Amino acid sequence: MFYREAGDFKTSYVDDNQTFPIKFDRYRYYAVLLIAFAIIPFVLNDYWVNAVFLPFLIYSIAAIGLNILVGYCGQVSLGTGGFMAVGAYACYKLMTSFPDVNILFHIIIAGGITAAVGVLFGLPSLRIKGFYLAVATLAAQFFLVWLFNRVPWFYNYSASGQISSPERTLLGVAITGPNAPAWAMYLFCLLFVAASAIIARNLTRGSFGRKWMAIRDMDIAAEIIGVDPLKAKLSAFAVSSFFVGVSGALFFSVYLGAVEVGEVFGINKSFLVLFMVIIGGLGSIFGSFAGAAFLVLLPVFLKNFLVAGLGWPTDMAAHLEFMIVGALIIIFLIAEPHGLAQLWRVTKEKLRLWPFPH
Amino acid sequence: MKLKLITAVTAAMMAAAPAMAELTFSALSYRTGPFASGGIPFADGYQDYFTLMNERDGGIGGERINLIECETGYNTEKGVECYEATKGSGVLVYQPLSTGITYQIIPKATADNIPVHTMGYGRTSAKNGRVFSHIFNYPANYWDGASIAVKHLLDINGGDLSGKKVALVYHNSAYGKEPIRTLEELAKKHGYELTLLAVDSPGQEQKSQWLQIRRERPDYVLMWGWGVMNSVAIQEAANIRYPMENFIGIWWSGSENDVLPAGAGANGYKALTFHNLGSDYPLYADIEQYVKSTGKAAGAGDQIGTVLYNRGLYAAMLAVEAVKTAQEIHGTAQITPAMMRDGMEALEITEEKMAALGLPNFGPTFSVSCENHGGDGFGAVKQWDAAAGQWAMITDFFQADQDVLNPLIEEDSAAYAAEANITPRCE
Numbered sequence: 001m002f003y004r005e006a007g008d009f010k011t012s013y014v015d016d017n018q019t020f021p022i023k024f025d026r027y028r029y030y031a032v033l034l035i036a037f038a039i040i041p042f043v044l045n046d047y048w049v050n051a052v053f054l055p056f057l058i059y060s061i062a063a064i065g066l067n068i069l070v071g072y073c074g075q076v077s078l079g080t081g082g083f084m085a086v087g088a089y090a091c092y093k094l095m096t097s098f099p100d101v102n103i104l105f106h107i108i109i110a111g112g113i114t115a116a117v118g119v120l121f122g123l124p125s126l127r128i129k130g131f132y133l134a135v136a137t138l139a140a141q142f143f144l145v146w147l148f149n150r151v152p153w154f155y156n157y158s159a160s161g162q163i164s165s166p167e168r169t170l171l172g173v174a175i176t177g178p179n180a181p182a183w184a185m186y187l188f189c190l191l192f193v194a195a196s197a198i199i200a201r202n203l204t205r206g207s208f209g210r211k212w213m214a215i216r217d218m219d220i221a222a223e224i225i226g227v228d229p230l231k232a233k234l235s236a237f238a239v240s241s242f243f244v245g246v247s248g249a250l251f252f253s254v255y256l257g258a259v260e261v262g263e264v265f266g267i268n269k270s271f272l273v274l275f276m277v278i279i280g281g282l283g284s285i286f287g288s289f290a291g292a293a294f295l296v297l298l299p300v301f302l303k304n305f306l307v308a309g310l311g312w313p314t315d316m317a318a319h320l321e322f323m324i325v326g327a328l329i330i331i332f333l334i335a336e337p338h339g340l341a342q343l344w345r346v347t348k349e350k351l352r353l354w355p356f357p358h
Numbered sequence: 359m360k361l362k363l364i365t366a367v368t369a370a371m372m373a374a375a376p377a378m379a380e381l382t383f384s385a386l387s388y389r390t391g392p393f394a395s396g397g398i399p400f401a402d403g404y405q406d407y408f409t410l411m412n413e414r415d416g417g418i419g420g421e422r423i424n425l426i427e428c429e430t431g432y433n434t435e436k437g438v439e440c441y442e443a444t445k446g447s448g449v450l451v452y453q454p455l456s457t458g459i460t461y462q463i464i465p466k467a468t469a470d471n472i473p474v475h476t477m478g479y480g481r482t483s484a485k486n487g488r489v490f491s492h493i494f495n496y497p498a499n500y501w502d503g504a505s506i507a508v509k510h511l512l513d514i515n516g517g518d519l520s521g522k523k524v525a526l527v528y529h530n531s532a533y534g535k536e537p538i539r540t541l542e543e544l545a546k547k548h549g550y551e552l553t554l555l556a557v558d559s560p561g562q563e564q565k566s567q568w569l570q571i572r573r574e575r576p577d578y579v580l581m582w583g584w585g586v587m588n589s590v591a592i593q594e595a596a597n598i599r600y601p602m603e604n605f606i607g608i609w610w611s612g613s614e615n616d617v618l619p620a621g622a623g624a625n626g627y628k629a630l631t632f633h634n635l636g637s638d639y640p641l642y643a644d645i646e647q648y649v650k651s652t653g654k655a656a657g658a659g660d661q662i663g664t665v666l667y668n669r670g671l672y673a674a675m676l677a678v679e680a681v682k683t684a685q686e687i688h689g690t691a692q693i694t695p696a697m698m699r700d701g702m703e704a705l706e707i708t709e710e711k712m713a714a715l716g717l718p719n720f721g722p723t724f725s726v727s728c729e730n731h732g733g734d735g736f737g738a739v740k741q742w743d744a745a746a747g748q749w750a751m752i753t754d755f756f757q758a759d760q761d762v763l764n765p766l767i768e769e770d771s772a773a774y775a776a777e778a779n780i781t782p783r784c785e
Contacts (some may be wrong), residue, residue, distance in 0.1 A: 016678075041500055045446075046445075047442040047443055047444050047446065047448075050439070050442040050443050051438070051439040055435065079449040096777075149530060149556075157481075158540050158773075159483075159535065159538075159770055160457070160461070160481065160532035160535050160536055160537065161532055162458075162461050162531075162532045162536045164461065164465070164777070166777055166778065166779075167778075167779070176468045177465065177778075178468065178469035178470075179463035179469050179475060187733075198659070254440065255438075256434060256435070256462060257462060257465060257466070258458075258462050258464075258465075259434075260434070260458050260461070260531055260532050262432075262530060262531055262532060262558065262559055263458050263559065264434055264435075264458075266559075267598060300439060300557060303429070304443075306429075307427075307429075313427075314387065314389060314427045314428065315389030315390055315394075315431035317389060317399075317429065318389065318390040318429045318431060
């Protein structure tokens with residue numbers, strides 16, 4: 001009834017190949033964009049932006065990035081935290097070295113620098129696979145964090161080793177720094193999220209994505225049919241690291257404002273983003289959003305519910321939060337091993353036939 | 359859909375939160391995570407003092423205190439969430455108890471016109487009130503701590519440290535790196551040789567650092583640790599039979615939790631402090647009567663009189679005194695965060711005041727001014743007696759080397775002012 005294809009005729013290849021071929025789906029997508037860009041900025045406040053939307057949006061970018069590498073190209077990576085740190089520190093060095101350049105470009109260039117670093121650490125993937133590659137990327141994680149802690153040039157020789165983002169504006173509105181209005185930070189990140197999702201979606205269904213998936217499904221067969229593993233794997237590392245770097249740069253400059261590498265970009269961050277990708281659904285852009293939403297919003301929701309709603313002691317709520325989130329992860333993965341995205345896919349299939357199941 | 363549902367439910371709950379009516383304080387505490395062993399007693403002491411004020415005095419100046427606790431787990435992102443969640447309810451002062459969270463909220467709180475008190479932690483150069491208008495770190499800061507430790511070493515060496523080797527074992531984070539600049543500066547002045555040994559957070563793994571100490575045999579070891587790192591370090595020091603009386607920790611490395619696991623091996627370990635020890639004060643009788651026996655004690659209620667409990671209590675006491683000062687200045691009992699800031703800037707702690715509160719000689723006397731947000735930098739050294747199972751003060755409160763520290767503070771705060779475009783005030 002809802003997802004009907006009947007009567008929705010495609011008369012050109014462009015129509016036939018669009019991201020949302022079903023009309024209802026397409027309108028839903030436009031509606032989401034409209035709400036996100038035109039309605040939410042008017043209703044949100046500091047709390048909603050800083051506690052809910054910014055982390056959700058920024059983690060979504062990171063999850064999209066990691067999903068390209070793990071979900072589409074099949075290269076397991078535990079270096080996400082380290083690559084986010086590269087984005088953050090690149091952004092910091094650019095912001096302080098070239099204060100006149102627009103922050104928008106700083107973040108994009110920071111993504112580019114991270115892409116280069118990602119390619120460098122992706123080189124081992126040409127020889128090693130699976131768990132062994134995970135260990136190699138783990139080395140990247142520890143090395144990068146150590147580097148940013150050890151070399152004072154990266155944090156401009158500040159006494160504490162922290163980096164903090166100075167105020168930067170876009171079109172006269174502060175984006176970073178304490179005086180940035182909530183809606184501006186939100187829209188700035190949303191812009192990056194929307195762009196990342198569209199780019200990632202189109203990359204993954206184009207020739208690049210097909211090469212990645214061929215490598216993921218069977219690399220020897222892919223090589224035999226003419227996919228160059230060198231190009232495919234390294235391009236996956238580059239694109240993935242670009243998104244991860246952008247998210248790291250936003251995480252530092254817009255969201256936190258001050259960062260200490262060991263605490264913010266430690267191994268926990270790598271695991272968190274990896275869990276988002278796994279829970280959301282490997283090889284799905286929607287899954288990246290779903291996973292980020294699940295792991296960012298659920299703890300905040302539980303905390304508000306248990307502490308503010310039920311008035312429980314904060315420590316008990318914090319412990320319960322771990323247990324509930326952990327239990328839900330297990331339940332979801334047992335119910336649907338392919339993640340939230342698969343649940344959504346199944347729902348759509350059912351809705352397509354509903355109310356006539358045959 | 360799920361997102362919207364969560365959004366709607368959370369919004370409903372936020373709307374249902376109580377409206378502001380009284381003096382609101384927040385406790386950004388951490389009762390969970392790797393640093394909970396330090397976070398719990400501090401949070402208990404902090405809350406119990408406010409409970410006592412409510413139960414015994416009916417609040418401060420007739421206004422009851424509303425304390426909002428928010429769990430951060432020592433995690434910066436959760437700290438931001440807590441700050442944003444609570445600032446709307448008119449919190450008078452933030453005490454984040456984490457250097458990372460402090461660095462986050464320094465610019466935010468200044469923009470939001472809410473004062474922050476980082477007692478004995480946070481950004482040292484915030485002492486310069488001309489640059490940091492809303493940040494206070496009285497009565498002592500890390501650079502004071504470094505200087506006090508070195509001064510103590512000078513005392514026991516007859517005033518000469520030249521040729522001695524001093525090692526710093528530090529938490530590899532903004533917190534642990536704070537004293538390095540001061541120790542280097544003091545090394546130039548006093549001629550000792552400084553070795554830096556970083557320990558990665560949370561600090562359970564320190565074998566290689568202590569192997570190096572065993573090899574190089576530094577004359578003294580200083581430690582900037584927190585949480586599990588402290589007890590591991592003290593255990594390792596005991597294992598390599600390092601002479602404990604030559605091992606000095608900062609005030610965050612000197613609680614009962616840190617020394618007890620090493621048993622008799624920890625005997626003689628020294629630590630700094632900027633407040634007094636034990637529960638032998640008239641105020642503790644009131645806490646027993648109004649808070650503990652009525653079952654209103656925070657947490658499990660078993661921390662009363664421990665080092666970190668006392669510190670939390672001391673922090674709350676200073677906050678309450680600042681409220682009283684603010685109420686006097688502005689002539690109203692219902693103060694705002696901006697008024698609280700004025701109160702903190704005019705705060706004066708005298709011996710009479712502390713005695714009147716039932717805490718005679720509990721901490722150093724100091725006064726805050728527009729230029730000086732950090733007090734006078736007094737601290738003392740205490741030593742662990744493993745047989746008795748308690749700390750004992752071995753010196754009086756004495757002052758850090760302000761001649762060395764003030765230029766450093768001036769330099770660091772000037773750098774921050776340039777970075778953040780701040781014009782110094784107090785002209």
